[in-house]
Amino acid sequence: MAGANDQRDQTIDLDEPLLVERVRRGDREAFGKLVDRYSEQAFAVAYGFLQHAEDAEDLAQDAFLRALERIDRLDRGSPFGPWFYRLLVNAALNRRKYLARRRMEKIPEGTTGPGDPAADAERAVLRNCLASAVDALPDDLATVVILHDLEGFTHPEIARVLEIPEGTCRSHLSRARRMLREGLKELRHP
Template sequence: MTSAAHTTGPPGENDDEVALVARVQQGDTEAYAVLVRRHLVRGHRIAWRVLRHREDAEDAVQDAFLRALERIDQCEPGRPFGPWFFRIVATTAINRQRTAKRRETDELTDREVSDAVGPADVAMLGILRGEVDVALATLPAMQRQLIELVTLEEFTPTEAAQLLDIPAGTARWYLHEARKALRTQLHTWLGDGGEDE
């Protein structure tokens, strides 16, 4: 017979990540396909937030999945695949950003407006989204990336710091400065001058 019971049968979408990684480390490509499906969307969002260009983000995620497969033995036993993979995505995207010209794009993220009541609400949310995007675009790249990882992707500041390969204290300072700048810009847009600080 073959090896341990957790490696018999085809991998399923609900299988534990640790078990899936163990299967991939034994050469099970179907288990890797499950991990890819599970982390593709979030990986793309992380890459997009760094690169701000859909095709570049797709390329970065594809490269990250290939690198992760090549280095799957470096994924610590007993640890989930996701955080390890997202670090590879962030590093790949940052490296692409450093070597490529920055392209500005007005693409929207894949987040949908789901709580809108009517056309007026959708229009107002679109205007607000545009103002937030403009305010975010004025931030230095590192501050913008941290705000997006912590606020939109729901990473902790420490996790975001690890993804961006900076000290946690530095990340907290950048977040503080970014929030202060955004608050000032958005208060100005709303007409109250941002004088609460």
């Protein structure tokens, strides 16, 4: 997950507060630079919650629009990244709840190239089992496990995004993993 951490490290530079100030004054080009910096990771986080590329892309775009609309709510001098990821996570949780209410039978995704159909089917079943197990977690636990295990966020980064102590982040992750193990056992052996 070095790529995810590298992108976030690049975003914490000296010109970011200047970009935010320019965005506050209506500079769309400055906002475009922030979007460029965070778009890849925003999509990855959204995909971690939704497990569907088009929904994740829509959600990431919606989160950027929401950030633009609410940029004046970002405290001056505060970093854009954690604030933006909090907007994104909240939107992802809301979208997950909405989709869960209207969920229909999912068709497993195929692979893009030639391969073993049995192995592809097994991967699709495993992916669906894992997605079901994550969906069954309480939102606070699902959020931590998605950010940490799927997206490579560190405990300090998650704590900053979710505005919780690092110890709480660690205990949420431990509890989520335990619940996932139990949930996957139940799915495999009903």
